[in-house]
Amino acid sequence: MKNLWSIAKRELQSYFVSPIATIVGAIFLLFSGLFFYLGVLQFEYYSNYSQQMMSYGYGQMPNVNQVVFTFYFFWLQLILILIIPLLTMKLFAEEKRTGTEELLLTSPLSVGQIVGGKFLASLLFFLVLLLLSGLSVLFSFLYGNPELLPILSGYLGLLLVGAAFISLGLLFSALTENQIISAVLTFGTLLILQFLYYVFLFTSGFLKNIFGSLSFTSHFVNLIQGNLDTADLVYFLSFTFFALFLTHSAIQSRRWR
Amino acid sequence: MIVVDHLTKKYGELEAVRGLSFTVDKGKIWGLLGPNGSGKTTTMRILTGYLAATEGRVSVGGFDVFEQPNQVKMIIGYLPENVPLYPEMTVSSYLRFVAEIKQIPRSKRREAVARTLEAAGLETVRNRLLRNISRGFKQRVGIAQALIHDPQVLILDEPTIGLDPAQIVEIRQLIKSLGRERTIMLSTHILQEVSQTCDGVAIINEGRLIVSSSLAKLASSFADREGIVLKVRRGGREAAALIRKVSSVDKVEQEGTELRVEWAKSCDPREEILSIISQKELGLLEMRPTTPSMEDIYLKAISGGTVQ
Numbered sequence: 001m002k003n004l005w006s007i008a009k010r011e012l013q014s015y016f017v018s019p020i021a022t023i024v025g026a027i028f029l030l031f032s033g034l035f036f037y038l039g040v041l042q043f044e045y046y047s048n049y050s051q052q053m054m055s056y057g058y059g060q061m062p063n064v065n066q067v068v069f070t071f072y073f074f075w076l077q078l079i080l081i082l083i084i085p086l087l088t089m090k091l092f093a094e095e096k097r098t099g100t101e102e103l104l105l106t107s108p109l110s111v112g113q114i115v116g117g118k119f120l121a122s123l124l125f126f127l128v129l130l131l132l133s134g135l136s137v138l139f140s141f142l143y144g145n146p147e148l149l150p151i152l153s154g155y156l157g158l159l160l161v162g163a164a165f166i167s168l169g170l171l172f173s174a175l176t177e178n179q180i181i182s183a184v185l186t187f188g189t190l191l192i193l194q195f196l197y198y199v200f201l202f203t204s205g206f207l208k209n210i211f212g213s214l215s216f217t218s219h220f221v222n223l224i225q226g227n228l229d230t231a232d233l234v235y236f237l238s239f240t241f242f243a244l245f246l247t248h249s250a251i252q253s254r255r256w257r
Numbered sequence: 258m259i260v261v262d263h264l265t266k267k268y269g270e271l272e273a274v275r276g277l278s279f280t281v282d283k284g285k286i287w288g289l290l291g292p293n294g295s296g297k298t299t300t301m302r303i304l305t306g307y308l309a310a311t312e313g314r315v316s317v318g319g320f321d322v323f324e325q326p327n328q329v330k331m332i333i334g335y336l337p338e339n340v341p342l343y344p345e346m347t348v349s350s351y352l353r354f355v356a357e358i359k360q361i362p363r364s365k366r367r368e369a370v371a372r373t374l375e376a377a378g379l380e381t382v383r384n385r386l387l388r389n390i391s392r393g394f395k396q397r398v399g400i401a402q403a404l405i406h407d408p409q410v411l412i413l414d415e416p417t418i419g420l421d422p423a424q425i426v427e428i429r430q431l432i433k434s435l436g437r438e439r440t441i442m443l444s445t446h447i448l449q450e451v452s453q454t455c456d457g458v459a460i461i462n463e464g465r466l467i468v469s470s471s472l473a474k475l476a477s478s479f480a481d482r483e484g485i486v487l488k489v490r491r492g493g494r495e496a497a498a499l500i501r502k503v504s505s506v507d508k509v510e511q512e513g514t515e516l517r518v519e520w521a522k523s524c525d526p527r528e529e530i531l532s533i534i535s536q537k538e539l540g541l542l543e544m545r546p547t548t549p550s551m552e553d554i555y556l557k558a559i560s561g562g563t564v565q
Contacts, residue, residue: 003357003360010343010346010354013350014345017345098339098344099337099339099340100343101341102302102339102341103337103341103358103402105306106306106307106330106335106337107330107355107358108330108331108359108360109358255308257268257308
């Protein structure tokens, strides 16, 4: 555990002095603010509409959680597809390119500790971004009364999706010594997985079940709607562990070239 | 301290190291000498546990590298060919990180970093970023990171490459002073480096061991020997066969019309050799004395010859 933290700490320090991480953080926060603002605009529009309808005796006031937060979380998840590859691309690729990998692998550390440390560093950096983006959520409690639990479940969803994306990025970073290739492969794979969700939406029956189970978006949508289901948790955790396991094997197998 | 036993490493079809065996005793500085691409780096990477061997065994300090890698890594300090530096870190924060991953307990890290900064002469640059320091300082940081956990064994891959002459002298002195209480193995393709810093040498070429011996032993095996290089106009093979029959000659090598003849110092066969050549009318063109030396062995190893 101590070794894992040593790796994670160095990686975090390098995030905070790296221009890429700063830019990634800025973009994420910019979009998080934008999506929240759009969500609120949308809510305002629906409210006015509903008030008119209600004056005729129809309808009801819109739900803040559904209109603002479901929208907000869904779009933030799409931004993750863009920014997570930028956070993970250097993790192993850069070590291989500069030869520092040799230092790590000839130190009394296990490959598991190295992989775990790097994963933890990215996850913590991402967690910091999530917490910062939570500021706008605080405002919605000042001016309205949204339900807390669905919001927490949405954030848990973002964290789980982030963890899964990071583990996938880590795997691609371990497979190449070029940061760009690592980022592009991660980005491409995440996009394809994203498309599975649209296949899920437009198919039916047996196929719908399959694509629904495979796509991370359909599991994520359950979480942001506040339906906390073990199946979704198991999906994300097993996705993450499996990618980390493959990363471990990729690093280990390099010794046997 | 270091035992390499029938080590073989294949990269796919390519055999980088072929059946290499040698030992280095405790407290010795041993040079691994060979031309570029002869398998030095591969050998060192296997010694440090970075690469796995295809065949054979390696043990360091009594621990088997394949079965007890972490024990071996605890007692080895390793300077890879490319110094493993994180450019965005300062010299001292980098050394603190290395101290952590080399399992130095928290209470002793500060002292270990300070001691290493001093030993490697890095105090003046301790707060500079690694990307901004000169090549010579980078090499010193590389040696510092290898030293930080006070290892019994140091493995240094081309420690003086890319340095200017003054820096080379400094690094060699540093290595010598480190070698007083440690076992050191350093690789190089420069002969002088071995004769100036090492107690012994393992010469390899194309992954095969040419010779492994202490320098003193090598020197004494040359000390009582003399030799000549002969050039004849014709009949090189015939001349070689005849000269081999001369009783005091114990080594003849022939390449076309050029012959190398060696003998023990006490009995000089030169007159006999001359009379053979003039009797057979082979046409003596040239005759010059040579003293066999380590350079011969090394040059021969590089040019692909073998040494008996």
